[in-house]
Amino acid sequence: MNTSNSNEAFGHPKGLLYLFFAELWERFSFYGMRALLVLYMTKQLLFTDDMAFGIYAAYMSLVYVTPMIGGILADKILGFRKAILLGGVLMALGHFFLTFEHPVFFYGSLGLIIVGNGFFKPNISSFVGDLYQQGDARRDSGFTIFYLGINLGAAIAPLACAWFAESYGWHYGFVLAGIGMVVGLLVFNKGLKSDVFGNKGFEPNTTLYNKTWLGLNKGQQITIAAFLTVPLFAIIIKFHQFEHYLVWVVSVFLIGYIIYILKSVNAIEKKRLTVAIYFTVLYTLFSAIFEQAGSSLTLFADRNVNLVGMDAAGTNSINAGFIMLFAIPFSILWTYLSKRKKNPNSAIKFSLGLIFLGLGFIIFALSAHSVDELAKTSMLYLVLGYLVLTIGELFLSPIGLSKMTELSPLKYVAFIMGVWFSANFYGHYFAGKIAKLTTVTEGETNVFTKGIFGDTVEFITGITPEIAMQNSDNFQQLYSYLSVYASFGVISVIVGIFALLISPVIKKLMSGVH
Template identity: 50%
Template sequence: MSLKEHTIADMNTERDVPLDVDPTGPEMFGHPKGLFYLFFAELWERFSFYGMRALLVLYMVNDLLFSDSVAFGIYAAYGALVYATPVIGGMLADRLLGYRKSIMLGAVLMSIGHFALAVEEPIFFYGALALLIVGNGFFKPNISTLVGTLYKQGDARRDAGFTIFYMGINIGAMLAPLVCGYLGAEYGWHYGFGAAGVGMLLGLLMFWNGTRTGVFGENGYPPNPVRLREKVAGISRGAWVVVCSVLSLPVFGILLYHGILEVPGIGDTELDGHLIDYAMYYVLLPAIAIVLFINLVKESKVERQRLIVVILLTFFITVFWSFFEQAGSSLTLFAERNVDLDLNLGLFVWEMNAAQTNAINPFFIVLFALPFSALWLSLSKMHMNPFTPVKFALGIAQLGLGFLIFSWSANFADANGQVSVWFLIAGYMFITTGELFISPVGLSKVTELSPAKIVSFIMGIWFLSSSFAHHIAGIIAKFTSVSGSGDQEVSGAESLLVYTTVFEQIAYVAFGFAVLALILTPLMRKWMHGIH
């Protein structure tokens, strides 16, 4: 048998499917059938992720009896790391594992992590979070990349397909806090964490069933199965990935445990000294810049310019998320202190609480995802679909409009500084439509513009933008602090002024970045070389 024949035989054995399978896979509802398997796999994975996240700080404060500052520090460190590991997971998938094996490994690790949270011991707590961090690194960038492989380059259905996929993310995000939060509050924390674990198992089973039935076609296999099975020190390369993943767990656990320690000479408060932040800015960011520079030098002119466009899009998505992530901090406190949360729906009045306002965004995503998916297809048929940089500019502008609505609400406040919940809902609606212009479209373009051999690595960088955005969002949120000094209380009118002033500034800065995106559109369009 020739070397070529041997390689083909090895690949066939690895894939366990015939070579004449349609590489795009079967279709359903006008899209590759594999899209809907990935839709439900991601839905349940996001259910587990957001369900756990909804309980995490409450669990640390009320059950583990951590102080607020320690709980916030661990939560911040977890958020930074969980969005940083996809860079490593993406690189390993591109060069060794392939998308399928990476997704399966990540799903298994996260399933174990969710169930480990149900054990009320500190070592299990930190170990569980470490499992979720490592597992997310393998799962998150590669399932999004696998969606992109289902569509050929230039396929007009691509943006619509990613919008459908994005809807699955937000269905899980909307349901998770309701279900897991209810179980955690009514029956105990382990029931809430257990429900998140069950959700992750359902996602794992859905993806496994998709691989078994062949709906992903020829996509997502290891780039070189022979190399994957080669032994190093008596252990295959694939097994080494698993071993190193397990060995990394104590490292992440220690980073979480010490994530709030003060660095000598840096900062004057406990939370200003995050080791995680300094590791990101002085280690991770330079390392990524070096790897990107090396890849830029190695690629052809067309691929190099397309990669620069991806970097610019990543910059703009970081700006977007930095403002968007006020939802988990300043906007939630604004809702608690200055919004009348009695929602009059005609037949009944729903007495919301501040935490529940975080469901408004995923609700609108679910409501608008399919119409937006149809919109992109219709505009493509009429040759009127805006170019990606224009969509980014419009998305950031809509986010700015949402914050401007929050700011305008001050003109309609009552004597106690309370504004109608409809201002909050209207603002979130425009923030959400802005998100639909940017996030699913951005996912689609990352898979289309990135060089094939590093696409998962670039997808990891795309998700890493959320890590830096969370840090920037925290800095912005500090400007809305209205707690006063000591036990001094601040009136509703005073807190309303602080919040709405900052929200107005966010709006104007967002409009500025939208204009910048429009200015760069001609150059970015040219460097996309025919990709819309």
């Protein structure tokens, strides 16, 4: 890494600035579309809650399984630069095709975004790690700044796309998301032309890349294959009820490839890789609970919260807005504590992340104490819950991104980044199952209203199944949401405390990585 001042901006490699803005606009497109998706399905396409949650969970989980493949292809053949450009083009097409209201375009668009994200997401994150040398004290701070870019896009997008959708029609909201992706591509391309990345991100093996088959080099072959896999993912989303078979296939692939890597690395790398897997498991639980945000929490806000100043789609920006407020202070905090040798190690940060996440969902459940005659609760609890779980996210998610690049064996770094994102694949799959627990069947309550969970829910919310059944359908729906949030909030806190207790063991396995 060239550390001269001419190649730096604000104390970080200049390339970080371009990756920051490229990711900002890519996430603008992604989260703008995500904020509209469940509402679009339930209000415009008139899908049932159950079907909308199923499609949403399948789409969001697949978005995070393709990064494993995209990571391998970048590691072996494409390099970060070409993978990011290919992914961006696929995603832009996906957003624009959503403007056509036809099943082929609807499912095909989701397929394009899934494949595109597989090339874009792991490789832009790995590219950030590549800007810093091993042991560079600025790494955590750099990833937290990069994470700010993600959430700046995620904060603006739901408000802007929701306003366009509300004012001009759903399809204009999707068009705006597509424009965001195009801007992200242009920013990244400008960084390439300005040569801010130096010799980073090129094809790892040009001889292999230039090998031809039927007159096509490896890059062209991969591009054609990427487009050909789009219908496959579209079909999986269409028949999302069979997604559990894919979960098994992905799990077998993951376990097999990780075993292969473990056999080919030295003892220290084995220990570090074990920690990377442990962190990924914790992040899976975090993601399964946290990702109610785009599905059940959006419908909860629409149906059972007295919203002020925004609609339900706009509530998706609350979390990202808090990230914007706190990302830089957290970045400064980690740097400040590092200088004084008081920065908590990553194992402790992960455990605190889970504890704060759980507390955030317990606050959502406490909103029961503000319920009115229309079964609507105060927006204050929604905002406060998002504030607390956002603090948890800042303890865990950007730190995880940073640690994956440090804990991974060098030649497998993009694949291990893909493994990290697989936590979102599993997380969204299980998030869909959790969201479905919030749907109401007449005369029935969910599993979390009975036994020890029922007692816990009553303690937090003050509501029993009997009280819920004596009230309106809207009140029963509210109780269904809050019973699930209270239960999973408590589960997250308990796991976080356990992770805190075993953090000294994890720190030892990290073999010098903080």
